[in-house]
Amino acid sequence: xxxxxxxxxxxxxxxxxxxxxxxxxxxxxxxxxxxxxxxxxxxxxxxxxxxxxxxxxxxxxxxxxxxxxxxxxxxxxxxxxxxxxxxxxxxxxxxxxxxxxxxxxxxxxxxxxxxxxxxxxxxxxxxxxxxxxxxxxxxxxxxxxxxxxxxx
Numbered sequence: 001x002x003x004x005x006x007x008x009x010x011x012x013x014x015x016x017x018x019x020x021x022x023x024x025x026x027x028x029x030x031x032x033x034x035x036x037x038x039x040x041x042x043x044x045x046x047x048x049x050x051x052x053x054x055x056x057x058x059x060x061x062x063x064x065x066x067x068x069x070x071x072x073x074x075x076x077x078x079x080x081x082x083x084x085x086x087x088x089x090x091x092x093x094x095x096x097x098x099x100x101x102x103x104x105x106x107x108x109x110x111x112x113x114x115x116x117x118x119x120x121x122x123x124x125x126x127x128x129x130x131x132x133x134x135x136x137x138x139x140x141x142x143x144x145x146x147x148x149x150x151x152x
Contacts, residue, residue, distance in 0.1 A: 030137035036070035037152035044146035088139040095132035
């Protein structure tokens with residue numbers, strides 16, 4: 001009895017779709033504590049260069065801009081990943097969980113100043129050195145009419 005390549009591909013389709021649809025979402029099982037997250041970014045008016053068409057970019061938010069902003073545990077990192085999706089995560093390292101020591105972003109990577117773990121921003125912020133056993137705590141986002149809404 002042989003299984004055709006078509007049948008194997010068909011069985012793998014749900015796994016592939018799951019990976020695609022969970023690329024940038026909230027991580028309920030993170031070591032980083034749940035703090036309120038509410039950040040609305042008017043991309044077209046306030047951040048016109050932070051668009052998918054411009055490729056990989058990052059922005060960090062550690063101070064409220066408006067009274068309605070809630071920035072999670074250690075602040076919020078927003079980025080456009082290499083598959084041209086908006087992503088958002090807490091700036092706290094999930095290994096050290098230091099509110100006053102946010103990760104530092106440098107290009108495609110973010111580094112914890114305490115433990116030295118490096119997180120890969122090309123996708124969801126997965127650890128690269130193996131010090132941390134979790135990716136960055138990702139937050140839910142929606143993009144509609146030029147407004148990027150980040151929530152938990």
